[in-house]
Every structure is written in structure tokens, then in C-alpha cells.
Amino acid sequence: MPVHYVVDGPEDGVPVVLSGSLGSALAMWEPQVRPLTEAGYRVIRYDHRGHGGSPVPDGPYDLADLGGDVLALLDRLGVGKAHFAGLSLGGMTGMWLGAHAPERLLSLVLCCTSAKLGPPEMWADRIRAVREGGTGSLASAVVGRWVTPAFDAGRRAELEEMVASTSDEGYAGCCAAIEVMNLTGELAQIPVPTLVISTSEDAATPPPHGKAIAEAIPGARFAEVGGAAHLGNVERPDEFSDLILARLAAR
Template sequence: MSVITLPHGLRIDLQESGAPDGAALVLVHELGTDPRLWAGVLAQLPPELRVLSLALRGHGRSEVPAPPYAMGALVRDVEALLDHMGLGDTVLAGLGLGGMVAQGLAVKRLDQVRALVLSGTAAKLGRPELWQRRAALALEGGMEAVAEELLPRWTGRKTPLEAATQMRAMLLDCPAQGYAGGAMAIAGTDFYTPTSGLRLPVLGLAGSEDYETPPDLQRETVELIPGARFELLRGAGHLACLEQPEGFAGALTQFLREIGHL
């Protein structure tokens, strides 16, 4: 675990595991969470991978600038981090906000991104008014209020109590300014046109009981990219990687083998 200062001055929390010289997999978390989201998946991945899990600005141990944030700034943060690490030809796996950042980086820097794994995300997530309201809720009511709204939308009928507890803990640990900034970035983003121009391997992984980002919305985005594949994780909610880490890691690993990244 380390905090890296990027060339433009922002401090980013980065966690690395696996083989230092292995093919790189970069994990980008959902709004309101942090790298703990991927803990169960990390334990199931092949050891020959080099896995980098970062905390977006405003999250985890990363710096918390004052909101609003622009999606372009979040993309630039990850771009600068990969340049700083000397990494190209990575596979980016993103959930929610992280999936939007992954799409944006793939559009901007195909030299950095050879494939995408998208979960709980879309090219456009709801109406701007929803995210503006959630940003205001975080700033005025605190993350307890945000958790009360989001947890019923993040969990499914079969969500384990331990997973729901972890979700709540991450939300409560997230700085309100960081959450608000990320929400404002989502409010201003529509990637339908740029994402539809992508030509690279893509795997979509959706929880069948994702009420926050319904599977059909996720499928619509994945199918914008020719040749992309879409899979459902039955019984999982919005944070499918947290609820079903073995199933998520298994599908991810199979995809990496199919595209020759392993």
C-alpha cells in the first residue's frame, strides 16, 4: 500500500499485489467505496497477474479536493498514474463510477488499455438531477444519509449480511466531499457516442438483482462495442464483486485467458 503523488500534484492511494512483472490488471472502484471492494476477488485471481487497485480522488486514502469533480479529471488521474508506473496494455476493470472512468480512459488512451471489464456501470447513469441531489445529500446530511438511500438499491434478496455490512462501512468511511465530487462527475457524463466507437475486448458482468444499475442498462452499454460479451451473476446485487467474489473472479480470469492476457 502506498500513496503516490502524481505529476499534477494529486496524491493517490495505490495497492499492488501479485507478480511485479506480470500482465497488469487495474481495478477501479464504485463511487462511495474504496479498494476494499475488491478484497475477495483479489484472493481468487491467478498469482501471475500484477494487480493494481487504486482509490479515486476523494476516496480511501487518496487526496480529497473540494468538489465538484469533472469526469475528465478522474480519467486524467488514472492516466497519469499508469504513465507514472510505466504501464501500458493493461486490462481495466471498473465498477460504477470506476467503469465510467475506465470507458473514458479507453477512449483517450488505447495504448494504456487493451481490454475492459465493466460491472454495475453504463455509458450514462441516470439523470443529472439524481446525482446532483445525492451530492447535496452527502454535503448536507452526511454519509449516513447517503447509506440509508443507497443500501436498499445496492443489495439483493440474497446479499449476505457480511457483504451488506462491508458496503455500509465503506460508505460511512467515504469523505462526503469526495462522494459529492464523484456524483457531480457522473451527473455531467454521457459516454454513449465515445464508447460506441471503442474497438477492444470487453466483458460486462452484472448482478441479476442490481437495482442501482439494472442489468438491461448495463447490457445496452456493453453491446455498443462490437464483439463485447455480457454475463449475469445470478442473485448478486450492485456490488457483484463483493457479494460473489469467486464467481466474479472466475469470469474475469476466463476472460483474461481468452484475450491472451494470462
């Protein structure tokens, strides 16, 4: 699947792939672009299939599809190995890559994510809701989980538009991937240097989910950022950028 992508930073920089959450587009990583490129990294942002500017194949999708899209993107760009940072669905994709294609990764940063996020009925209900009402009907509730009540109202509206502009088929297809996902048995197989970041106010994937991932991946480190909900890289950009940069430099 030839996903939509944007590359920033020096052509000869070490590549870093940034992978977003369900219902987002690659613009969600905008706060991290300048810190990473100024540090000399080649930043590759992309939209999941069915999201942003990427094609919308018929669903349902699974994590092998989403991970395969990343591998195909690396091949298109001639990148043998890259650092990978993913948030929520992006983190799930990163865990799949760490277990199934570790030879393509330099390191992993797994943000505000989970190795198993149930119950499945919750995702079946979400799929039904988007089929009936479209992504616009979910946008306010989704962003309500993404950020804390104190988050700027204007920027909240921009995030709601990001969700609402996501294809119904693409959103439902990725929900289906999460519905059946269970990576818990594969985490111990991940040999890639890994940092797991959770946020204190994340109701979608609370810190115990991140701690469980870090405890299961050999040698992984865990960090918790305060004062942010699910989209921690947007709500606490400096803290997230610093943590990501520290992980990249530690390789």
C-alpha cells in the first residue's frame, strides 16, 4: 500500500519514522519535526492507510497490513533501517514491527499505547457508530480523550477537524485491527532498544498499559509524562521531544 508521506530534515540524516494515532493525520507530529530535524535527523511522517492523504482500501485491516505499509514505505525511500516512534495505533504498529521485522529498526519509542486494548465489543460498537454516523459524529468524543479539558479550544477544534476528515472506511478498518489485536505474547521477542512513554491523564491507554509493555520487552525503559492525556506529544511537546531525542541518541 503506497501510503502518503512527508520527509523533513537533512537527506543524509539518520531516518526517524513517526506513526500516528487512530483518526489522525501526519500533522499530529508537527511539534516534533523541528526538534528532530535540528538535531540532524531525517524525519519521515506518514498517514496510516485510510487516513489523511493515504489510499483507502476496503477494510477490515490488521496490524500486519499496517506494519507492511511501513516496510513498503522504507523500501520506496531506500531506507534499510530507521528509528520508529509511534503513538497509540502507531505504537501498536511499532510493536508489530519490533516482533516481525526487527532488522529494519534502530530503536522503538512507543507512546500512549497498548498491546491489547479491549474489550472487543468496544471496537465493534465504534465501528458500528462510524458506519452509521461517520467520523464527524465521533470527533468531539475522540478529541475529548486525546487532550485534557485545559487544552486550547482553537487547537481542539483543529484536532476535531482532523478526526472528522478521516475516511469512514479507513477509521473503521483500523478499529478492526485494534479489535482483534493481542501483542502481549510477542513483546518478549522484541530485541530492539525500546522506550515506552505514558501520560498521567490518558484514559484511553493509561500508564499501567505502558508499564506492562516496558516490563515485557527485554531492556525497555518506561517514562511517564504528567499533565497530558492521550495525544501527549501534542499536549506536552517539549517533554515528548526530549524523551524521543534521548532514546535516539542512546542507540
